Amino acid sequence: MEIEIATIGGYEEVGRQMTAVRAGSDIVIFDMGLNLSKVLIHDNLRTEGMHSLDLIDMGAIPDDRIMNDLEGDVQAIVPTHGHLDHIGAISKLAHRYDAPIVATPFTLELVKGELEEEQKFDTDSDLIEMEAGETMTIGDEGCELEFVNVTHSIIQAINPVLHTPEGAIVYGLDKRMDHTPVIGDPIDMERFRELGREDNGVLCYIEDCTNANKKGRTPSESVAREHLRDTLYSMEDYDGGIVATTFSSHIARVKSLIEFARDIGREPLLLGRSMETYSGTAKRIGVDFPSDVEMVGYRHAIEQKLEQIMNDGKENYLPVVTGHQGEPRAMLTRMARGETPYELDEGDKVVFSARVIPEPTNEGQRYQAEKLLGMQGARVYSDIHVSGHLCQEGHYTMLEALQPQNIIPAHQDLSGFSGYVDLASDKGYTLGEDLHTTTNGNIIQLV
Structure with a gap:
């Protein structure tokens, strides 16, 4: 059976992920993501009403025209998790393929939201839920799709595996090796080790290299939780304003912020549209998340809530904001x-429970925001965080477990x-033979 891999997006940047695997006449697409930095540099740009070709020209979504060079039919579109750099282009591109979208429940709910907000294209793809540990048949040539549970900075992330007669294709985006997560199950390393020993083994491993230049091991989310606990407990006696921010999609981190705010006698509030979207979705599907926290998503309602905070006293609240x-x-x-009713005073605390995404636009905007906060007199606590991506020792462990041929x-x-x-x-792979560095828009033939 011929096996080809089209590296469509995410091979020249951190963002706009999209990869297609052809096994015989069956094709599976993994991820359809957005490069958010290409959108943010344009003031007040709204992508919902834009055409896909304009977004491709901007470099905001993958240029999927290379798909015309793959001879076969798309059998499934499989987003690995709910971050926009993995699902943000589904509403723009999925309508081109008569294929179901297969994802875990939380990811699928977020995809539904993206499709409902889309104003330019109608996508009538079937939406199929699949849990980690489950499998489904793909096409008619003996292929099978499996979801392996992984841990990342968003819940219900998986690494999909396409089992083919020639061996397994493991799509390894995105994960860290967390054995003590705050929400959900640990990474399923036992299954990864089994994949490396089964039948024809792992034909190809496609790996997330976000932190590949960083030595050591990525810590567990439980480490970030204790760091955050220590930081907020140190503010227990402060009688001014405390504001926190983190990735809206990081449900485990938001949960910790809510719990620790209450521990120090403050009422947590989730403010911002994306905060409401992600946390509200987690509550709806029954994730272990505080059910009584107030969420406010729209600008006018947020302004009213900030006025209430100022009237009641900033010392009574801990807003978690975008x-x-x-x-x-x-x-x-x-x-x-x-520009809001919330007034920052000298000595007020601002907690960034997130690191800067390593991209020039983000780095510049974050620097500017921290400087502006400092000019208001705020004390900034940066990088109360652990990454969602493997560092070098995690990559070494994955190669030991999977022993991929490519x-x-x-x-x-x-x-x-x-x-x-x-x-x-160092592990014995050779660049250009079984180690394939590539760029966007290429096709690699493995078999």
């Missing part, structure tokens, strides 16, 4: 510019691949 990357329209950035680094640019290439080379 803006961890310094996004210009986000709530925290507007607070920093003095490797394709992804989720970085060429300089970001260098640490992974060095590691794989």
Whole structure:
């Protein structure tokens, strides 16, 4: 059976992920993501009403026209998790393929929201829920799709595996090796080790290289939780304002913020549209998440809530707001510019429970936001966080477990691949033979 892999997006940047695997006449697409930085540099740009070709020209979504060179039919579109760099282009591209969208329940709910907000294209794909540990038949040529549970900075993330007669294709985006997560099950390393020993083994491993140039091991989310606990408990006696921000999609981190706010005698509030979207979705599908926290998503209602905070006393509340990357329209950035009823005073605390995504636009916006907060007198607590991506020792462990015949680094640019290439080379892989560094818009023939 011929096996080809089309590296469509996410092989020159951290973002707009999309990869297609052809096994015989059956094709599976993994991820359809957005490069959010390409959107944020345009002020007040709304993608819902834009055409896919305009977004492709901007570099905001994958250029999927390379799919015309794959001879076969798309049998499934499989987003690995709910981050926008993995699902943000589904509403723009999925309508081109007569294929179901298969994902875990939380991811599928977020995809539904993206499709409902889309104004340009109608997508009538079937939406199929599949849990980690489950499998489904793909096409008519003996292929099977499996979901392996992984841990990431969003709940219900999986690594999909396409079992083919020639061996397994493991799509390894995105994960960290967390054995003590705050929500959900630990990473299923036992299953990864089994995959490396089964039948024809692992034909190809496509790996997330976000942190491949960083030595050591990525800590567990439980480490970030204790760091956050220590930080907020240290503010227990402060009688002014405390504001926190984190990834809206990071349900485990938001849960910790809610719990620790209450521990120090403050009422947590989730403010911002994306905060309401992700946390509200988690509550709806029955995730272990506080059911009584107030969420406010729309601008006018948020302004009213901030006025209430100022009237009742900032010392009684801990608003958790959007803006961890310094996004210009986000709530925290507007607070920093003095554009909201919430007034920052000398000594007020601002907790960034997130690191900057390593991309120039984000780095510049975050720097500006922190400077503006400092000019208001705020004390900024940065990087109360652990990454959602493997560092080098995690990559070493995955290669030991899977023993893949071929490797394709992804989720970085060429300089970001260098640490992974060095590691794989030390493990006996050869660049250009079984270690395939590539760029967007290429097709790699494995069999």
